[in-house]
Amino acid sequence: MAIFGLMDESLDPTLHSLDARSLRGLAHPLRMRLLSALRRGGPATASQLAAKLGESSGATSYHLRQLAAHGFVEDAPEHGKGRERWWKAVHAGVRFDDALLRDRDPQVRGAADLFLHEVANNHTQEIATWLGTGNDWSEAWRRASDLSDWTLRLTPEAAEELVHKMHDLVESYRAQASGASAPDTEQVRLHTHVFPVRTE
Structure with a gap:
């Protein structure tokens, strides 16, 4: 089970659990970018989103209607x-359930695979953007940023426990910051990646 999105207090705090139908409605690169832009930047028109994402307004209009048909916008x-x-x-x-990767329908499995690869691409792009623009931010924000990785030896049960603890920790900060109004408050993106690797 994985969670994707910006937990913004202005939006419905519930998570949309992806099923086979809604996954097929979302698993498209432009649709995922449009949804992310609306979550992070707030309401917008198709023309505004087209300018922001470098797409035609006809394409953004069409894909916004598809997202609406599947309950995302x-x-x-x-x-x-x-x-x-x-x-x-x-x-x-x-909320993404990895059972979608094992669905009997090959189209659902393909949509699940595309969805996860687009999420990974988005993470890579966000990190690259930060690295390319870090000098535009204050020294305090540069000190507060982090690019770390660890290698642990864990059982699947321990790895799952670790994931839940990390999610709980992040949630505690969201609740703490719900009314934050300090002048240096900014949106902060966090990525977590937990997966097994073979050493040979």
């Missing part, structure tokens, strides 16, 4: 002016 009429259609993310994140 919805209209944000409180932001609209005239004929502009504004969109917003519905949930703060999604």
